Amino acid sequence: MSANILLEAPLPPQAVKRRVVAYLGFGLLLVVVVLAFLGPLFATHDPTQANALEALQPPGARHWLGTNSYGGDIFSRVVSAARLDLFIGFASVASAFVIAAPLGTAVGYSRAWWASVTMRAMDFIQSFPVFILAMAIVSVRGPGTFNVILVIALLNVPIFVRLIRAEVLSLRERAFVDAARAVGNSGFRLVTRHIMPNALGPSIAQASANIGWALLLTAGLSFVGAGIRPPTPEWGTMIAEGAQNMITGEWWISLFPGLALGTAVLGFALAGDALRALLDVRARTV
């Protein structure tokens, strides 16, 4: 009966507002993702090409977002960078999730000594200032896409492990687990079939926001030279390329990559909020 009521009752104004914001989030994301995939089709110029004659042009007809100090077209580069940045974002968070899901479930379900040792290790990783740890590891391993993904994945694992562990801790005492056990499900099946799928909910909502943070972290690392190296188009390196030019008034070089980055992060954050609200309602009617 209660489920019907939820469907029939008119939405209070706050919920409507939330809906609009959710659509905005998903909409922004869609734009960014489409640009990332199809962007190169729209690109007006070769993103890696230099053309000294056309250096430092403000936005105009030929170069929609202007050119940088060696003549590279900003628009094409921004669109091309979207692909790399989104790839890094997804890959790092997905890898972290794949590692954290079984690890978090195991740590939450088991009462053995190694579970608390693992959590201490998670605490330890999280006790370093995030950016500094990332910088240090990349400096030692060297720049490049793979190492950036590695570092960001490492930083995300404790976050997911914590969330999943918390869910598993509360799930393992629930009635349906006892029921499943009574029917004859053994430990491993019990955990993978019944507990893990139900524990992943909050983490999935969190993952969206984490992809946004991964984008910011990638850009930051690249900005200080500890991430993606130029001339590969990446939003962070592009902002770095234009840093000196801010003092001389060529604002477009750093502005547009930053706008693109912020828009993508905002989209992921809003989508994450919407996912969380969606999963919350679902959880409440169960």
Add this chain to the structure above:
Amino acid sequence: MNRATLVFILKRVAQLVPQLLAISAAVFVLIRLLPGDPARALLGPHATARGVASLSAQMGLNRPIPEQYWIYVKGILHGDLGHSWFTGQSVTTDLAQRAPATLELITYAFLVAIVVGACIGAVSASRGDRGVIARGITWYTRLAGAFPDFWMGLLAIYVFFYRLRIAPAPLGRLGITAIPPKTITGFYTVDSLLTGNFTTFLDAAAHLAVPVLVLGLIVAPMIARVTSAAMSEVLSSDHIRYARAAGLGRALVSRYAVRNALPPVVTIGGVLFVYLLGGAVLIEKVFSWGGIGQYAVQAVGNSDFAAIQGFVLLAATFTVLVYLLVDLIHLAIDPRVAY
């Protein structure tokens, strides 16, 4: 001070030892993750065969790992963090020279974040979810968290320096021709006032203004969110309701509410202060600040591993000490701790 409190303090301070050991171990491992000879990596591109041999012997690279670690820890306890091949000085000296600049920057940014964040949080808690103000605050939080701080810094430079000409050039803590004040605390703003040098004070403050505001305003929503949640929860709590039922005056009830909402705000303050150190790394590059953040960036660019090692150690130790301070503040303000 009673016994339980004393025991708590001693236990908490004692925790520092394993924490610091773990950090030193992690940094020790970090350097050895490098491909090739650690000694060669630490000496940089100008390494000579003799230099490598000498440093290898010093570090005990031919000895078993535990012994290497022990040599390393002994070095740290004596203040020896290695030698930067790039600056030619000991890393300890490098860091000591630059640390005050970073500390001044993040302290002021922290103050901005706390003041702005607490005000926004308090307003948000009393106004609830409705109205233009609440919506504005929500969007401020969202946007501040979405755009990178170093990009905001660059935009601020463009607007306030290039366009409006009200901010000084982003070339460090003082104007090019200025002489730094006599070093008492290391904070230019404080030292210049203490030595009566008002022009230098204005110069330092002008240079601090933009980076401090950029960092502070970007991070303020973190404080606002926690303050708002804490205040809302307290204002609807049983004991505040009861205080009203007992007829206590509005001012007193507000003071009660603030006092009760303080603990989580103190916690987020600690998290924030540590986060600002990471943020400082990026901002210092944008403003050529000359602090340990810029030092770290330089080190990464130059593969100056001794400097990187020293910086990470310092940053992690800083984090541990800040969290210790947060716990001690909790002990002071919250009677429920230590029981």
Add this chain to the structure above:
Amino acid sequence: MTQPLLALEHLEVRFPTSRGESTVVDRVDLTIGRGEFFGLIGETGAGKSMTAWAAMGLVPPPGHISDGVVRFEGRDLLRAREDEQRRLRGQEMAVIVQNAKAALNPMLSIGKQIANAYRAHHDVTKREAYECAVDALGSVRMPDPPAKAEEYPHQLSGGMAQRALIALAMVNRPKLLIADEPTTGLDVTIQAEILDLMSERVASQGSSVWIITHDLAIVANYTERAAVMFAGQIIENGPTSDLFADPRHPYTRGLVEALQNERARGERLKVGGAPPDLVDRPSGCQFAYRCPIAEPQCHVTMPELSELAQRHYVRCLVAERLAREQTA
């Protein structure tokens, strides 16, 4: 008849829910006299606590008082100015609640809290107020009051915290003490001590006590008059002895029988059946759906509170009919 100390007239409290408005307190009429020990009984969710908080004008949002008047010593409390309301609360009317530890501020010592409550209504120095606080703790028979005054709420046991709360409530010598489930969850012996403490106050100070509880034994042993609430309505109201000797409303009868069978002692009251729907209220008597003697007209006509015996009011059509037949 002398003016009652507290009079609730047609008091109505509503809460918005996703399904519509829930009427938690439904046109309640209640009077409490000076020096009277009054009991309000009902099952969980009957609206007893909300009635008390509404009487103080402190309904928590989003609930609101949608209708009715609250008169304290004849003065309209709800429409009074804010500082007048504040003065009444704590000074003339005080409340104690079930979870004493939650009601006390965890950050302050109980001595300071009681002192603050005293200083809110009297112009004294901090030291004087603190001394009053220590005295107040002594009057509720706390062991070693000066030491206890320095302790914090989390350091006290449940019973001690309740005493501290009573001390806080009584330090200003209010004319009315509202006690909302003050002894639930406490040890039986401590329950008795605290209730004795309260009735002693009634006797010595001439204060009135309004106790709200689901435990009939307490009402039977301590109160002079009592009322029974169901679905936000008063369904019976009369002298306690009458209520127990001659319960007229079928709900009350069920409660009294359960008490006599000693099944209700200290347990959640339930007279067989699901709780009523406070949003989509049925027409007619709210109890009819689970009433053993309901007649067809009960489901159609809403009964009113009528005086069926000396100062004994009942809200039941069947009871009215039986009363008419008796006198006929």
